[in-house]
Structures are given as C-alpha cells and as structure tokens.
Amino acid sequence: xxxxxxxxxxxxxxxxxxxxxxxxxxxxxxxxxxxxxxxxxxxxxxxxxxxxxxxxxxxxxxxxxxxxxxxxxxxxxxxxxxxxxxxxxxxxxxxxxxxxxxxxxxxxxxxxxxxxxxxxxxxxxxxxxxxxxxxxxxxxxxxxxxxxxxxxxxxxxxxxxxxxxxxxxxxxxxxxxxxxxxxxxxxxxxxxxxxxxxxxxxxxxxxxxxxxxxxxxxxxxxxxxxxxxxxxxxxxxxxxxxxxxxxxxxxxxxxxxxxxxxxxxxxxxxxxxxxxxxxxxxxxxxxxxxxxxxxxxxxxxxxxxxxxxxxxxxxxxxxxxxxxxxxxxxxxxxxxxxxxxxxxxxxxxxxxxxxxxxxxxxxxxxxxxxxxxxxxxxxxxxxxxxxxxxxxxxxxxxxxxxxxxxxxxxxxxxxxxxxxxxxxxxxxxxx
Ligand code: GDP
Numbered sequence: 477x478x479x480x481x482x483x484x485x486x487x488x489x490x491x492x493x494x495x496x497x498x499x500x501x502x503x504x505x506x507x508x509x510x511x512x513x514x515x516x517x518x519x520x521x522x523x524x525x526x527x528x529x530x531x532x533x534x535x536x537x538x539x540x541x542x543x544x545x546x547x548x549x550x551x552x553x554x555x556x557x558x559x560x561x562x563x564x565x566x567x568x569x570x571x572x573x574x575x576x577x578x579x580x581x582x583x584x585x586x587x588x589x590x591x592x593x594x595x596x597x598x599x600x601x602x603x604x605x606x607x608x609x610x611x612x613x614x615x616x617x618x619x620x621x622x623x624x625x626x627x628x629x630x631x632x633x634x635x636x637x638x639x640x641x642x643x644x645x646x647x648x649x650x651x652x653x654x655x656x657x658x659x660x661x662x663x664x665x666x667x668x669x670x671x672x673x674x675x676x677x678x679x680x681x682x683x684x685x686x687x688x689x690x691x692x693x694x695x696x697x698x699x700x701x702x703x704x705x706x707x708x709x710x711x712x713x714x715x716x717x718x719x720x721x722x723x724x725x726x727x728x729x730x731x732x733x734x735x736x737x738x739x740x741x742x743x744x745x746x747x748x749x750x751x752x753x754x755x756x757x758x759x760x761x762x763x764x765x766x767x768x769x770x771x772x773x774x775x776x777x778x779x780x781x782x783x784x785x786x787x788x789x790x791x792x793x794x795x796x797x798x799x800x801x802x803x804x805x806x807x808x809x810x811x812x813x814x815x816x817x818x819x820x821x822x823x824x825x826x827x828x829x830x831x832x833x834x835x836x837x838x839x840x841x842x843x844x845x846x847x848x849x850x851x852x853x854x855x856x857x858x859x860x861x862x863x864x865x866x867x868x869x870x871x872x873x874x875x876x877x878x879x880x881x882x883x884x885x886x887x888x889x890x891x892x893x894x895x896x897x898x899x900x901x902x903x904x905x906x907x
Contacts, residue, residue: 478735479693480905481720482803484700485739485793487708487747488718489773489780491805491888492740493517496533496696498886498893498907499738504691505541506534507683508698509726510716512549512582512609513558515698516774520891524565527774531558532696535567546578546679547716547726549612550624552668554582559671575672576679576727577625583637584660585644586611588651605776613715615640624676628669637661680728687733694905695723701739701793702747709839712751720797736904739799739882741790743807743872746780748773752839755783755819769809784817784846787879792832794882801903802880804873805888807856808895814851816872819844820879849875857890862897 482499484490497519500506513529520526521536530550534540544550559569586608594606615621620640626632637658645654652660686693697718702708704719716722720737723729744765747753756762762782765771771780794802810816822829822842833839852866859865865873865887877883885903889895898907 478687478690479695479729479733480736480738481695481697481723481734481797482738482740483697483720483797483799484718485741485790485797485799485802486700486745486786487702487753488515488698488700489746489748489771490700490740490742491803492697493519493528493533494805494888494891494893495738495740495803495886496694497521497536498896499905500534500537500540500694502692502905503534503537503540503694505543505683505686505693506532506537507543507545507693507695507727508532508548509545509695510547510718510722511698511714512607512612513551513554514605514607514609514714517698518774518891520893526562526565529558530555531562531569531573534694534696535562535569535573538568540572542573543677543679543682543727544573544575544579545683545727546576547722548576548579549582549609549616549716550575550579551582551608552627552672553664554607556668556671570674573675574677574679574682575624575675577623577628577676578679579624580612580616580621581624581627582608582612583622584663585640585648585657586615588648588657589644592647592650610715624672628673628676683728687729692905693729695727695729697722701796702789704796707793707796709752710836712749720799736801737797737799738801738803738885738903738905739790739794739797740803740805741880742805743785743810743876744769745783745786745789746771748776748778748780752836752842753781753783754788754822754839754842754844755786755817756781757783761813764813765809769806784819784844785876786819786844787876788819788822788830788844789832790880794880799882801885801901802877802882803886803888804876804884807869807873807887808889810851810872811856812851812853814853815848816851817846817848818875818879820847821845847875857895859889859897862887862899865897
C-alpha cells in the first residue's frame, strides 16, 4: 500500500501531529492538502517541542520529503518564519520542502479583511485565527486569487495586486490608505520571492511521479471533519475541505490511488472557536479536561471548549472519510473520570436523531442522549500493551469502536511517540 490519509474526525486538535510523526518515518513524502497557517500541529521530537503551522510535520523526519499542495493557502511571510524557526533548531529544510505553484497566497490585505469580518460580526463571529485564510479562499473561489506562480512573476503579480487593491479599497480604509496597504503587501516582496523560488514545483506532477515510483505518500489534514466547509457545522467551519476527499482536490492525487484512511480521534471532544458543540461541558469537569489535556490552541493559545465523546459526530465523520482505521488519542486524560459518558444520539424537540443533522438550528438545539460507563483509575501512561489497560478502559475503547464503526489501530496515552499502544490489526502502516 502506498498512500495513506491521516484525517481528523472531530473538530480538529485530535493529536494528528503526533500520529503523523509516528507514521511519517515510513513515508517518502508527507503532503499537506488544505488549510493555511491557522493550523497548529504539536510534535514532541528529541525532547524538543515543535508547533508546525504550515509545513507538514514530516519535515521532522530527516529522510522525508514534504509538499505543501495546491489546496493550501500560503502566507509567504509565515512560511519564511516557519522555515527559519526549524532551521534554528537544526531541522534541515532546504531541498526537502516543496510548494505547489498552484497554491494561493495570503497577502496583508487578506489578514486585514479577516480581522474586519470578525470584528464586525458581533455575535455571528466564526472564531477565526485572523490570519487571512478565509479571505484568501474567498478570493480563490471568486477567481480573484493570486497563485504562487503569479506571485513569482512580477508582470502577472503587479496588475493582479492592483485590481484586488482597487476592488477591496472601500473595505480596507480602516487600515490606512491604499498606498500604505500596497506598501504592506510589497514590504518584503523581493526577499520573499527569492526565498520561495527554489521551493516551488508542479505539485500534482510531483505527486504523480512519486506514485509512479511506488513511493509511500502520507497526506496530512489540518483541522477536522466537523470543521469541513461542506460537511462540518457550517458556517462555523474552516474554509477548506479537511475530509479525505479533499486530498484529490488539494494535491492532485487521482481518487483511485487513495489506499488507506486513518481517522484520528480524541477519547473526548474539544472544539475551539464558536459554533455548535452538543456534548460541551460548561462545568468543572470541562475545566478539568482542559487542564489535564492542556487544551489550549497551538496557534492562538485560546482555551478549547471540552466535552464528552460524541459518537454521532464521529460516526458520520468515519463514513464521510471512509476511515478503515482509527487512532485514539488522549485516553490518559480520562484517568480518574467517573462515570464516562458517550453521546449515542441527539434529542431535538421530540425527535431522536441518530445522524448528525445538517440543519444549523437542529445542530444548535441538539441535546445529547448519553450512555454511561464506569471510569478507570490509576495511571495508564506507560502501558505498552492493550491487555495492560484497566478493564474499564478497554470496555470504553471497545464501545467507542462499536459505536463509530471502525477499528482502532493504535491508542495514544501521552505526548511522546513511546506512549502509544499499537493494536494487533491489519493496518499496513504499522509504526
Ligand atoms: P493536531 O492539530 O491534531 O495535531 O492537535 P494539536 O497538536 O493541536 O493537539 C494535540 C495536543 O495533544 C498536543 O499538545 C499533543 O502533544 C498532545 N497529545 C497528542 N496525543 C496525546 C495523548 O495521547 N495524550 C496526551 N496527554 N497528549 C497528547
């Protein structure tokens, strides 16, 4: 088997960074296919703490090549900063990082527009990271976007920039005159262009060539399925398609070349930003999960909202992604929590729903129907084998599997790669 998608099946922050890092050493290529520097993957490597926003976490594996696919929106300044951050920590990036020339760029005005939209939205805020990702995707779909190939060619870039500035001028007034905004965009243009040039490649062609050579390719999602612009809790979603189907659009991989899909899922639920979250715990237990799980955004430091495992949402995500396998993370955070609850359905008015609704009012009103299980006590962190887990922890894991409809290939019990139980399964990318 040569291609694997690692996808979040909740609202993001499932611990994908650790899982990609765990599996990435077998990959010849690690590819990001959507999102921007709003993502934040935390990886503990060589006892150092890395937070990667844009660069695939495969970059921490010395033998692995990395591609930022055409489906990603790239802020050249942010990418430059991230490369410098890695190089300062002796991670060799040059010659290993490639960026698709069809990816769109985020420019200063996208960041301004993001802030404007969030500030004006009042109660209707999405809770974005204000890094310009949404406005850059809007320009892409609105056919006003600027791709990396355009950015690198001044005779194409300058007229496109002028057209965009003129069009957005009325909205951008608050941030200064048009010439000030133009200066903001062009401030580091020559240096950024020099930096980007050697990284840029024909992404789909590169993926195709890697496939032809039977290389192993791992596709890494950012955010999660419940934040997908089509399948998530719209409009409280990200502007791209984290789902496995997004791989083909965001990298150029042909759909019939996708072999394995591994969903990453936390043993409870978190969500950052606004929007429906049926199993949210607004009490001291929610706070305890946040504290124990260190649930603060890797990109913004914002506290994450915490709640019980939502089997309705995860089951729907497992189906949409076609997950043949799951990786369960953060089971250790539930140590000492008793009882454990799992949402198995929702109640909306007098209806009982077994499927996640698309209707935003239903999503907001959904009351979880819980099943209760006994909790487990004592530390499970150093455990290496499934059989060592307390019986109640094993029962919880098995019940989750049954409810969501896919088997666990591994269970993560801590932040480092050693703190992982590999289950006896046919998962072909064994760590
Ligand atoms: P991602 O965006 O899906 O990669 O998730 P984040 O990196 O934002 O959040 C996951 C956080 O949980 C990181 O700080 C990880 O180091 C940490 N983490 C991952 N797996 C485990 C685990 O099994 N147990 C604990 N306690 N922490 C974990």
